[in-house]
Structure formats: structure tokens, C-alpha cells
Amino acid sequence: MSTTEAQEGGDRLGANETHAEAADVAVQPRVQRLRVYRYKRDGSGERYDDFEVPTGPHTTVLDALSWIQHRRDPSLAFRHSCHHASCGTCGLQVDGHEQLACVCSMADQGEVVEISPLANLPVLTDLVVDMRSFYARFPHEHPLIRFSGLPEDATPPDDLAQYVRLEDCIECGLCLSACPAAATAHDYVGPAALAAAQRLLEEPRGVQREDVLAWAGQPEGAWRCHVGFECTRACPTEALPAERIMALRRELAFGAHNVDKEHTQ
């Protein structure tokens, strides 16, 4: 496809295209080449397909993938939901770096941008990974999802029916993809699961601390971490997975369980 063809394509609003997306392209058209990982379970194997995509100053990677799906290849598969970095479903790699596609700017990328699925998780098709093996790493004997009920000693403001529990982890899997230990040790439970375990120590709500520590201290647990802090660098929230793994280690070794946020990099 020529540059002219791409820009002309960018001027016409597709059936499922947002007006913001089209308006963005109209302001400052630029054409970037996306090299997109492809995999279908039809025996055809893996490959990268190139697409020239018109982009503007506010085009995200998710916008660019949507443009490809609407204009060039409706079979391109990727996940998204919220479009504002809160659901955790759009994780992928942009030039080898873990990103949420919905908030990753195309303007910050070069002329050729390689888009790959998250690492350390099985690929189902194209950019869609199987998150079951991500959730399977969490400590099943402890409650993962906790309802936002009132703590016994809480005094809520009059205008709130109940406290809403907001956790930092959006379960996007970026930390697991970035983790060098998970790349070589497939039984390693990984940063997000260990961070969740450390949160249980901070706020047990009926969970036995000894059970959590026994789980975290297993061979495939906290001691398997390489202390590279790649998980915290990849994390799009303030979940601090690496710092929480270090806190678990301190608790396991010395009985001290504070999170050292000074090590955030």
C-alpha cells in the first residue's frame, strides 16, 4: 500500500471507526509501518504481517490495530475493553516492551513498529494470549477476589453506602511477560501472584498469614525471582510487584513485611 493510499484511507471514516480516531489522523497525517505478529491455529505457522497505518499525534497502538482490522484485515485478533488503562485486557509488546495498547502512543514510536503478544503466556491467536495460565499461578487456597465489604472497625462517611475496594493490580500480565525468571522457569508463580500474596499479608481478612507465607516460600515462589525489577518497570499501575516480592522475602527470612518503595525504579 502506498503512502498516498494510506492517507486517503485515513480520510474516510470506517463503519466501526471512532470520529476521534479519524479527526486525529486528519490533523497531522503520518504513516507508520506496523509489523504485527500473526498466528492462526490452521497449521500455517507464525509470521509477521506489515501494514502501513495513517496516524496522528493522539493515535494509540490500539487505534492503529483497530484501523488495520477495519480497513485491511478483519481477521486480525487482539483484545481490548475499557480504552483507559483500567481493565488490563490490551497488554502486548511494542518493540519488545510491555505496554497497554490503549494508552501507548504511536507518536512515541519510530517509523517501523513491531507488535507482538505478551511473552511467557501461550498464544491463542495473533495478539491474544491465554490468560488462564496467568490466573492459575495465583494462590488458589486464598481468596483472590475479595468483596468490598466494610471492615469491622470502619466508620464510613454518611454519604457512602459501603467502601469500594480499589486494588492497584489490574491483572494485565505485563509483569509476567517482562519477567526473565518466568521465561526460563515455567513453574515460577510470577510477580503478580506474589504481589497478591504480599497484599494478603498486609490485609489478611481472615486468611492465615502462615498459609500465605508457606505458599510464597515454596521453591517456585518468592526465592525464584532474579531481582531485576523488570516487573515493576513494566507494571502500568502502582502495584509494585518487585518491591512486594522483596517484602515477602524479608518476611520469610526475618519476619519483617514492609514494602520498601525506595527501590522503585
Ligand code: SF4
Ligand atoms: S502487578 Fe502490575 S503488571 Fe502485573 S498484572 Fe498487576 S497491574 Fe499488571
Ligand code: FES
Ligand atoms: S483496553 Fe482496558 S486497559 Fe487497555
